[in-house]
Amino acid sequence: MATAMDDDQATVPDKGVPSQQGQAEQRSYPLTVLYCGICSFPLEYCEFGRDYGLCKQWMKTNAPDEFDRLVHQVAEGVEGISLEDSEGSATLRKTQKTKGGKPIKKKVRFEPTQRVTVGYAPRGKRKTVTIVAGLATFGIDLKKASKLFSQKFSCGSSVTGDDEIVIQGEVSDEVIQFIRKKFE
DSSP, X not given: XXXXXXXXXXXXXXXXXXXXXXXXXXXXXXXXXXXXXXXXXXXXXXXXXXXXXXXXHHHHHHOHHHHHHHHHHXXXXXXXXXXXXXXXXXXXXXXXXXXXXXXXXXXXXOOOOOOOEXXXXXXXXXXXXXXXXXXXXXXXXXXXXXXXXHHHHTSOEEEOSSSEEEEEXXXXXXXXXXXXXXXX
């Protein structure tokens, strides 16, 4: 690594960051960082502050070169984006409203995931229950499955909710093996 010492400053070629011409940039250390007078962030981070509009005005007057560089970086990142829809017209859709002026809420279709989850939860001081959820998404009758669990593990089990079976005791490892063997 080539370094040149000049009044406590070193110039080191930065191999990882090529410049726009394809050559490695020369950075001089220590780096000088310009801070915004409004938000006190470095100028590259002003856009994440609360008062970005005021920061832009401050940058225009106090650091015009940095302002131009940052504006060009943003413009290059936005080049391929357009507001046109598939037909090529730039139209904005109006939301449908009721007579009262409130927007109509669209019904969201819920598609259950095909996943069986087995977990346990504390019940009282020293007792736990095992919770099996997701069997109904595979078309398994929950009442029959609950009865099978209570017979297999010699404990009480019940169907709670739409898709949940609660088994008394912490038998989660055995339940997983039993479900794989019995319902596959």
